Amino acid sequence: MERYPVRMTDVLITIRPATIDDVPLIRQLIAELADYEKLAHAAVATDDDLRAQLFGAHPAAEVLIGEVDGEPAGFALFFHNFSTFLGKRGLYLEDLYVRPAFRGAGLGRHLMAALARIAVQRDCGRFEWSVLDWNQPAIDFYRRLGATGMDEWTVQRLEGAALHALAARDEL
Template sequence: MTTAVRAATATDVPRILELVHALATYERAADQVEATEEDFARALFPGDGHPATFAHVAEVDGQVVGIAVWFLTFSTWTGSNGIWLEDLFVDPSHRGTGLGRDLLAALARECVERGLPRLEWWVLAWNAPSIAFYDSLGAAPQDEWTTYRMSGEALVSLGTSD
Protein backbone atom coordinates (compact mmCIF):
# COMPACT_ATOMS: atom_id res chain seq x y z
CA MET A 1 0.00 0.00 0.00
CA THR A 2 1.42 3.35 -1.09
CA THR A 3 0.29 6.50 0.74
CA ALA A 4 0.90 10.16 -0.03
CA VAL A 5 -0.29 13.60 1.02
CA ARG A 6 -0.18 16.36 -1.55
CA ALA A 7 -1.76 19.67 -2.51
CA ALA A 8 -5.09 19.13 -4.24
CA THR A 9 -5.44 19.59 -7.99
CA ALA A 10 -8.51 20.52 -10.03
CA THR A 11 -9.07 16.86 -10.91
CA ASP A 12 -9.56 16.11 -7.18
CA VAL A 13 -12.61 18.37 -6.86
CA PRO A 14 -15.28 15.66 -7.38
CA ARG A 15 -13.67 13.41 -4.76
CA ILE A 16 -13.19 16.32 -2.34
CA LEU A 17 -16.91 17.04 -2.54
CA GLU A 18 -17.72 13.33 -2.01
CA LEU A 19 -15.61 13.36 1.16
CA VAL A 20 -17.26 16.58 2.33
CA HIS A 21 -20.60 14.80 2.00
CA ALA A 22 -19.21 11.84 3.96
CA LEU A 23 -17.98 14.22 6.67
CA ALA A 24 -21.40 15.89 6.86
CA THR A 25 -23.01 12.48 7.30
CA TYR A 26 -20.53 11.65 10.08
CA GLU A 27 -21.29 14.99 11.75
CA ARG A 28 -25.04 14.30 11.58
CA ALA A 29 -25.62 17.13 9.11
CA ALA A 30 -25.89 15.40 5.74
CA ASP A 31 -28.75 17.65 4.64
CA GLN A 32 -26.75 20.83 5.19
CA VAL A 33 -24.21 20.52 2.37
CA GLU A 34 -25.12 22.95 -0.40
CA ALA A 35 -21.71 23.14 -2.09
CA THR A 36 -21.27 21.95 -5.66
CA GLU A 37 -18.23 20.87 -7.64
CA GLU A 38 -18.36 24.28 -9.32
CA ASP A 39 -18.23 26.00 -5.92
CA PHE A 40 -15.15 24.03 -4.92
CA ALA A 41 -13.46 24.53 -8.29
CA ARG A 42 -14.07 28.30 -8.08
CA ALA A 43 -12.79 28.49 -4.48
CA LEU A 44 -9.73 26.27 -4.85
CA PHE A 45 -8.75 27.04 -8.45
CA PRO A 46 -10.14 30.46 -9.45
CA GLY A 47 -9.64 31.47 -13.04
CA ASP A 48 -8.83 35.02 -12.03
CA GLY A 49 -6.55 35.93 -9.15
CA HIS A 50 -5.24 33.86 -6.28
CA PRO A 51 -7.24 31.30 -4.31
CA ALA A 52 -8.40 32.16 -0.81
CA THR A 53 -9.12 28.50 -0.02
CA PHE A 54 -6.73 25.56 -0.27
CA ALA A 55 -6.83 21.79 0.10
CA HIS A 56 -4.51 18.89 0.65
CA VAL A 57 -5.49 15.31 -0.08
CA ALA A 58 -4.35 11.97 1.28
CA GLU A 59 -4.04 9.11 -1.18
CA VAL A 60 -3.80 5.36 -0.84
CA ASP A 61 -2.60 3.63 -4.00
CA GLY A 62 -3.54 6.73 -6.02
CA GLN A 63 -7.10 6.96 -4.63
CA VAL A 64 -8.01 10.10 -2.61
CA VAL A 65 -9.24 8.92 0.80
CA GLY A 66 -8.74 12.04 2.94
CA ILE A 67 -8.92 15.81 2.77
CA ALA A 68 -7.79 18.90 4.64
CA VAL A 69 -9.53 22.07 3.42
CA TRP A 70 -8.06 25.29 4.81
CA PHE A 71 -7.62 29.03 4.45
CA LEU A 72 -5.47 31.81 5.88
CA THR A 73 -6.55 33.79 8.92
CA PHE A 74 -5.10 36.91 10.49
CA SER A 75 -4.41 37.60 14.15
CA THR A 76 -4.28 41.21 15.24
CA TRP A 77 -2.48 40.04 18.38
CA THR A 78 0.39 38.32 16.56
CA GLY A 79 0.25 40.61 13.54
CA SER A 80 0.49 37.61 11.25
CA ASN A 81 -1.51 35.10 9.30
CA GLY A 82 -2.26 31.59 10.43
CA ILE A 83 -4.03 28.59 8.97
CA TRP A 84 -7.63 27.73 9.75
CA LEU A 85 -8.41 24.09 9.06
CA GLU A 86 -12.04 24.09 7.91
CA ASP A 87 -12.40 20.35 7.39
CA LEU A 88 -10.25 17.31 8.07
CA PHE A 89 -11.68 13.96 7.04
CA VAL A 90 -10.29 10.53 6.34
CA ASP A 91 -12.53 7.81 4.96
CA PRO A 92 -13.45 5.49 7.86
CA SER A 93 -11.86 2.49 6.13
CA HIS A 94 -8.48 4.29 6.28
CA ARG A 95 -8.61 5.72 9.80
CA GLY A 96 -5.87 4.67 12.17
CA THR A 97 -3.33 4.44 9.35
CA GLY A 98 -1.66 7.79 10.07
CA LEU A 99 -3.25 9.71 7.20
CA GLY A 100 -5.02 12.18 9.50
CA ARG A 101 -1.73 12.91 11.20
CA ASP A 102 -0.03 13.20 7.80
CA LEU A 103 -2.62 15.75 6.63
CA LEU A 104 -2.15 17.82 9.79
CA ALA A 105 1.63 17.52 9.44
CA ALA A 106 1.37 18.90 5.89
CA LEU A 107 -0.49 21.95 7.25
CA ALA A 108 2.01 22.31 10.09
CA ARG A 109 4.76 22.33 7.45
CA GLU A 110 2.88 25.06 5.57
CA CYS A 111 2.87 27.08 8.80
CA VAL A 112 6.57 26.49 9.48
CA GLU A 113 7.63 27.24 5.88
CA ARG A 114 5.53 30.43 5.74
CA GLY A 115 6.42 31.59 9.26
CA LEU A 116 2.80 31.31 10.44
CA PRO A 117 2.47 30.90 14.22
CA ARG A 118 -0.96 29.21 14.39
CA LEU A 119 -2.86 26.23 13.02
CA GLU A 120 -6.41 26.26 14.36
CA TRP A 121 -9.69 24.38 13.88
CA TRP A 122 -12.98 23.43 15.49
CA VAL A 123 -14.07 20.02 16.66
CA LEU A 124 -17.58 19.05 17.70
CA ALA A 125 -17.82 18.61 21.47
CA TRP A 126 -19.29 15.10 21.11
CA ASN A 127 -16.52 13.86 18.77
CA ALA A 128 -14.44 12.07 21.40
CA PRO A 129 -12.26 10.08 18.95
CA SER A 130 -11.15 13.25 17.17
CA ILE A 131 -10.59 15.11 20.43
CA ALA A 132 -8.40 12.27 21.69
CA PHE A 133 -6.48 12.29 18.40
CA TYR A 134 -5.88 16.05 18.55
CA ASP A 135 -4.84 15.83 22.21
CA SER A 136 -2.34 13.09 21.30
CA LEU A 137 -0.67 15.49 18.85
CA GLY A 138 -0.26 18.20 21.48
CA ALA A 139 -3.09 20.44 20.27
CA ALA A 140 -4.80 22.44 23.03
CA PRO A 141 -8.53 23.19 23.20
CA GLN A 142 -9.45 26.87 23.22
CA ASP A 143 -12.64 26.65 25.24
CA GLU A 144 -12.78 30.19 26.60
CA TRP A 145 -14.43 31.44 23.40
CA THR A 146 -18.02 31.02 22.27
CA THR A 147 -18.63 30.62 18.56
CA TYR A 148 -21.26 32.84 16.98
CA ARG A 149 -22.75 32.48 13.53
CA MET A 150 -25.02 34.80 11.61
CA SER A 151 -26.79 33.47 8.52
CA GLY A 152 -30.13 33.38 6.78
CA GLU A 153 -32.73 35.99 7.71
CA ALA A 154 -30.59 37.61 10.42
CA LEU A 155 -27.67 38.10 8.03
CA VAL A 156 -29.86 39.55 5.29
CA SER A 157 -31.66 41.81 7.75
CA LEU A 158 -28.45 43.24 9.19
CA GLY A 159 -26.79 43.47 5.79
CA THR A 160 -29.62 45.45 4.28
CA SER A 161 -30.32 47.74 7.22
CA ASP A 162 -29.44 51.45 7.11
Protein backbone atom coordinates in the same frame (compact mmCIF):
# COMPACT_ATOMS: atom_id res chain seq x y z
CA MET B 1 3.29 22.85 -2.59
CA GLU B 2 5.24 19.65 -2.14
CA ARG B 3 4.14 16.05 -2.18
CA TYR B 4 4.73 14.17 1.06
CA PRO B 5 4.97 10.42 0.38
CA VAL B 6 5.46 8.36 3.53
CA ARG B 7 5.76 4.57 3.74
CA MET B 8 3.82 3.19 6.71
CA THR B 9 4.37 -0.54 7.30
CA ASP B 10 2.46 -2.06 4.38
CA VAL B 11 0.87 1.11 2.97
CA LEU B 12 2.10 4.15 1.10
CA ILE B 13 0.56 7.41 2.31
CA THR B 14 0.74 10.36 -0.07
CA ILE B 15 -0.34 13.91 0.71
CA ARG B 16 -0.68 16.11 -2.35
CA PRO B 17 -2.23 19.44 -3.27
CA ALA B 18 -5.62 19.12 -4.91
CA THR B 19 -6.04 20.07 -8.56
CA ILE B 20 -9.10 21.26 -10.41
CA ASP B 21 -9.61 17.68 -11.61
CA ASP B 22 -10.15 16.67 -7.97
CA VAL B 23 -13.30 18.80 -7.57
CA PRO B 24 -15.77 15.87 -7.82
CA LEU B 25 -13.67 13.93 -5.30
CA ILE B 26 -13.53 16.92 -2.94
CA ARG B 27 -17.31 17.33 -3.14
CA GLN B 28 -17.77 13.62 -2.43
CA LEU B 29 -15.44 13.77 0.58
CA ILE B 30 -17.31 16.84 1.87
CA ALA B 31 -20.58 14.91 1.53
CA GLU B 32 -19.11 11.98 3.47
CA LEU B 33 -17.88 14.32 6.20
CA ALA B 34 -21.27 16.05 6.38
CA ASP B 35 -22.97 12.68 6.73
CA TYR B 36 -20.59 11.69 9.55
CA GLU B 37 -21.26 15.00 11.32
CA LYS B 38 -25.03 14.52 10.89
CA LEU B 39 -25.12 17.65 8.71
CA ALA B 40 -25.81 16.16 5.27
CA HIS B 41 -28.68 18.64 4.81
CA ALA B 42 -26.20 21.53 5.10
CA ALA B 43 -23.74 20.28 2.45
CA VAL B 44 -25.12 22.12 -0.59
CA ALA B 45 -21.86 23.07 -2.36
CA THR B 46 -21.76 22.09 -6.02
CA ASP B 47 -18.80 21.20 -8.21
CA ASP B 48 -19.15 24.63 -9.83
CA ASP B 49 -19.06 26.33 -6.39
CA LEU B 50 -15.93 24.43 -5.41
CA ARG B 51 -14.25 24.96 -8.78
CA ALA B 52 -14.80 28.73 -8.52
CA GLN B 53 -13.85 29.07 -4.86
CA LEU B 54 -10.86 26.73 -4.80
CA PHE B 55 -9.39 27.21 -8.27
CA GLY B 56 -10.80 30.52 -9.55
CA ALA B 57 -9.04 33.86 -9.93
CA HIS B 58 -8.97 34.46 -6.16
CA PRO B 59 -8.99 31.08 -4.37
CA ALA B 60 -10.67 31.22 -0.97
CA ALA B 61 -9.11 28.01 0.33
CA GLU B 62 -6.71 25.21 -0.49
CA VAL B 63 -7.07 21.44 -0.27
CA LEU B 64 -4.69 18.61 0.44
CA ILE B 65 -5.70 15.15 -0.74
CA GLY B 66 -4.53 12.14 1.25
CA GLU B 67 -4.07 8.86 -0.55
CA VAL B 68 -3.34 5.40 0.80
CA ASP B 69 -1.74 3.12 -1.77
CA GLY B 70 -2.98 5.46 -4.49
CA GLU B 71 -6.62 5.41 -3.29
CA PRO B 72 -8.25 8.72 -2.26
CA ALA B 73 -8.63 8.31 1.49
CA GLY B 74 -9.19 11.78 2.92
CA PHE B 75 -8.69 15.49 2.64
CA ALA B 76 -7.90 18.69 4.51
CA LEU B 77 -9.40 22.03 3.43
CA PHE B 78 -7.71 25.13 4.86
CA PHE B 79 -7.31 28.86 4.42
CA HIS B 80 -5.50 31.79 6.00
CA ASN B 81 -6.85 34.08 8.68
CA PHE B 82 -5.06 36.89 10.54
CA SER B 83 -4.15 37.51 14.17
CA THR B 84 -4.06 41.18 15.07
CA PHE B 85 -2.33 40.27 18.35
CA LEU B 86 0.50 38.41 16.63
CA GLY B 87 0.56 40.59 13.53
CA LYS B 88 0.76 37.42 11.44
CA ARG B 89 -1.53 35.33 9.35
CA GLY B 90 -2.64 31.97 10.65
CA LEU B 91 -3.67 28.73 9.04
CA TYR B 92 -7.25 27.68 9.69
CA LEU B 93 -8.30 24.08 9.07
CA GLU B 94 -11.94 24.08 7.98
CA ASP B 95 -12.30 20.35 7.33
CA LEU B 96 -10.27 17.24 8.01
CA TYR B 97 -11.74 13.92 6.98
CA VAL B 98 -10.39 10.40 6.62
CA ARG B 99 -12.65 7.74 5.14
CA PRO B 100 -13.54 5.04 7.71
CA ALA B 101 -11.76 2.24 5.83
CA PHE B 102 -8.47 4.17 6.09
CA ARG B 103 -8.65 5.31 9.72
CA GLY B 104 -5.82 4.11 11.91
CA ALA B 105 -3.27 4.02 9.08
CA GLY B 106 -1.76 7.38 10.09
CA LEU B 107 -3.28 9.48 7.30
CA GLY B 108 -4.89 12.02 9.65
CA ARG B 109 -1.59 12.54 11.47
CA HIS B 110 0.24 12.98 8.16
CA LEU B 111 -2.35 15.48 6.90
CA MET B 112 -2.00 17.48 10.12
CA ALA B 113 1.80 17.36 9.91
CA ALA B 114 1.68 18.55 6.29
CA LEU B 115 -0.54 21.45 7.34
CA ALA B 116 1.83 22.30 10.20
CA ARG B 117 4.72 22.34 7.71
CA ILE B 118 2.76 24.70 5.45
CA ALA B 119 2.02 26.96 8.43
CA VAL B 120 5.70 27.05 9.41
CA GLN B 121 6.89 27.59 5.80
CA ARG B 122 4.42 30.48 5.41
CA ASP B 123 5.42 32.04 8.74
CA CYS B 124 1.99 31.60 10.28
CA GLY B 125 1.65 32.45 13.94
CA ARG B 126 -1.09 29.88 14.58
CA PHE B 127 -2.70 26.73 13.24
CA GLU B 128 -6.30 26.50 14.44
CA TRP B 129 -9.51 24.56 13.84
CA SER B 130 -12.81 23.72 15.48
CA VAL B 131 -14.12 20.32 16.47
CA LEU B 132 -17.65 19.27 17.36
CA ASP B 133 -17.91 18.79 21.13
CA TRP B 134 -19.45 15.32 20.73
CA ASN B 135 -16.63 14.05 18.52
CA GLN B 136 -14.47 12.57 21.27
CA PRO B 137 -12.33 10.43 18.93
CA ALA B 138 -11.30 13.62 17.05
CA ILE B 139 -10.71 15.54 20.28
CA ASP B 140 -8.52 12.71 21.59
CA PHE B 141 -6.62 12.62 18.27
CA TYR B 142 -5.95 16.38 18.43
CA ARG B 143 -4.79 16.15 22.05
CA ARG B 144 -2.32 13.41 21.06
CA LEU B 145 -0.91 15.83 18.48
CA GLY B 146 -0.34 18.44 21.20
CA ALA B 147 -3.35 20.68 20.50
CA THR B 148 -5.04 22.51 23.35
CA GLY B 149 -8.71 23.33 23.55
CA MET B 150 -9.75 26.97 23.64
CA ASP B 151 -12.48 26.37 26.20
CA GLU B 152 -12.91 30.04 27.02
CA TRP B 153 -13.96 30.79 23.42
CA THR B 154 -17.23 29.93 21.72
CA VAL B 155 -17.87 29.98 18.00
CA GLN B 156 -20.42 32.53 16.83
CA ARG B 157 -22.13 32.43 13.45
CA LEU B 158 -24.40 34.52 11.27
CA GLU B 159 -25.97 32.84 8.26
CA GLY B 160 -29.06 32.89 6.10
CA ALA B 161 -31.78 35.35 7.11
CA ALA B 162 -29.87 36.63 10.15
CA LEU B 163 -26.84 37.46 8.01
CA HIS B 164 -28.96 39.30 5.45
CA ALA B 165 -30.90 41.15 8.14
CA LEU B 166 -27.71 42.46 9.73
CA ALA B 167 -26.27 43.42 6.35
CA ALA B 168 -29.42 45.46 5.62
CA ARG B 169 -29.23 47.45 8.87
CA ASP B 170 -28.10 51.02 8.82
CA GLU B 171 -28.02 51.24 5.06
CA LEU B 172 -27.11 54.70 3.81
